[in-house]
Amino acid sequence: DGGITQSPKYLFRKEGQNVTLSCEQNLNHDAMYWYRQDPGQGLRLIYYSQIVNDFQKGDIAEGYSVSREKKESFPLTVTSAQKNPTAFYLCASSFAGTLGRRQGYGYTFGSGTRLTVV
Amino acid sequence: AQKITQTQPGMFVQEKEAVTLDCTYDTSDPSYGLFWYKQPSSGEMIFLIYQGSYDQQNATEGRYSLNFQKARKSANLVISASQLGDSAMYFCAMRGVMEFYFGTGTSLTVIP
Numbered sequence: 001d002g003g004i005t006q007s008p009k010y011l012f013r014k015e016g017q018n019v020t021l022s023c024e025q026n027l028n029h030d031a032m033y034w035y036r037q038d039p040g041q042g043l044r045l046i047y048y049s050q051i052v053n054d055f056q057k058g059d060i061a062e063g064y065s066v067s068r069e070k071k072e073s074f075p076l077t078v079t080s081a082q083k084n085p086t087a088f089y090l091c092a093s094s095f096a097g098t099l100g101r102r103q104g105y106g107y108t109f110g111s112g113t114r115l116t117v118v
Numbered sequence: 119a120q121k122i123t124q125t126q127p128g129m130f131v132q133e134k135e136a137v138t139l140d141c142t143y144d145t146s147d148p149s150y151g152l153f154w155y156k157q158p159s160s161g162e163m164i165f166l167i168y169q170g171s172y173d174q175q176n177a178t179e180g181r182y183s184l185n186f187q188k189a190r191k192s193a194n195l196v197i198s199a200s201q202l203g204d205s206a207m208y209f210c211a212m213r214g215v216m217e218f219y220f221g222t223g224t225s226l227t228v229i230p
Contacts, residue, residue, distance in 0.1 A: 033218070042209065042222040088161055092218075106153050107211075107218060109163035 002027045006091050006110035012118045013078065013085060021076045021113045023091035029108070030096035032074035036060060037088045046089075049074055050096045078115065089113045121145065121219035122210050128225045131200045138185070139195045139224045141210030147171075151213040152193040154184065157223070158206040166208075169193060200228045 004025040013019045023032065031050050035043040045058030049068040063082025068074055074093075078085045092107040123142045131137035143152065154166040169177045169184045177184040185194040193212075197204055205228045210221040 035220075040225075043220045045217070048217070090161075090163060092163075094218075106151065106165060106168055106213070107155075107163075108165075109155075112161040114161070 004091060004093050004108050004110040006089075006113050008113060009111070011113055011115045013115060014118060016080045018077055018079050019115070021078070021089055021091075021115070023074045023076065023110055024072055025074075025093045025108070026072060027093060027108060028071075029093035030071070031094050032068070033092045033094075033107070034058075034064070034066065034074070034076045035090045035092065037090060043090065046076065085115055086117050087115060089115060121214075122212055122221035124210055124221035124224050126224045127222075128227070130227050130229055131197075131204075133202060133228055133230050134199055136196060136198045137200055137226065139197070139208050139210075139226065141193045141195065141221060143191050143193060143210075143212045143219075145191075145212060145214060147214050152184070152186070153211040153213065153218075154182070154193075154195045155209045155211060156204075156206045157209060163209070167195065197226075202228050202230060204228050 007022045033048040034046040037043050044060050046064050047055055047066040049055035052071050055066050055068050065077045090112050091110040094107050121144055150171045152169045156164045156166050167177050167179045167182045167184050169186045176186050181198045183196045207223045207225050209223045212219045
């Protein structure tokens with residue numbers, strides 16, 4: 001079955017460490033996204049990528065980095081520059097391009113990674 | 119400018135009753151899509167229902183229906199016959215040309 005997989009489910013980071021969150025999809029989606037969610041709050045966009053080898057900053061990109069070397073993969077690195085990284089991270093994917101009347105332009109989400117600084 | 123507004127941070131509903139979760143949006147795009155997602159405590163985001171801006175009829179998916187009022191720019195979610203498993207966060211979202219915009223969510227609690 002097609003889907004989007006995030007790993008690990010739980011991740012613990014020490015102060016000053018970089019950690020990488022994995023996101024893989026086999027839906028043949030062009031676009032991939034990373035969101036951060038803090039307790040009781042909505043989703044905030046970190047980075048997104050519409051095509052391979054290209055990505056754009058979202059609203060809260062500082063302290064994060066991404067790569068898009070393959071269509072299926074969009075890993076997120078939380079760097080030591082991110083001072084408050086404890087949060088729930090959601091990866092999503094979708095078809096890109098102009099919006100039509102097809103339902104397929106919605107997002108498919110991964111199951112999330114919960115990152116905690118220890 | 120905020121694109122999606124959900125004004126109800128928390129809602130309570132009696133089991134088996136219907137509940138409406140409010141959502142208003144702001145866009146100048148002639149073509150857009152409106153979505154509702156459910157997020158249980160496990161954190162996954164579950165797609166519930168979609169409404170296209172050109173769709174003439176309100177979308178329905180089982181116990182979920184979307185009350186789409188284009189002139190008012192509202193896309194309220196109606197859940198009929200609430201069940202205990204409906205307790206979760208609910209997010210309204212809009213797809214524009216390039217990005218998705220999410221509301222801040224409504225926490226729904228179903229009371230036995």
